[in-house]
Amino acid sequence: MPAQTPKQDALHAIERLPDDVPLDEIVYRLYVLSKVRQGLKDIDAGRTVSTDAIAREIEAW
Numbered sequence: 001m002p003a004q005t006p007k008q009d010a011l012h013a014i015e016r017l018p019d020d021v022p023l024d025e026i027v028y029r030l031y032v033l034s035k036v037r038q039g040l041k042d043i044d045a046g047r048t049v050s051t052d053a054i055a056r057e058i059e060a061w
Helices: 006-015 023-044 051-059
Strands: none
16 A cells, blocks of 8 residues: 555545534644654654653652
C-alpha cells in the first residue's frame, strides 16, 4: 500500500466526518492527524525515549 500524502490523509479524515461537523472540530482532527504522522516519523527515525528513561525523569520531579 503506497503512503498517502498529508493532503490525501486530510481529505480522507474530513470525508469521514458528518456534514454538520463544526469547523473547529475539523481543525482539531487535522491537528491530531498531523501530530500522529510526526510521531510515526520520529519512531521511524529512532527519535524515541524508553519508558525507563521517562520513569526516571518523573521520579526526579
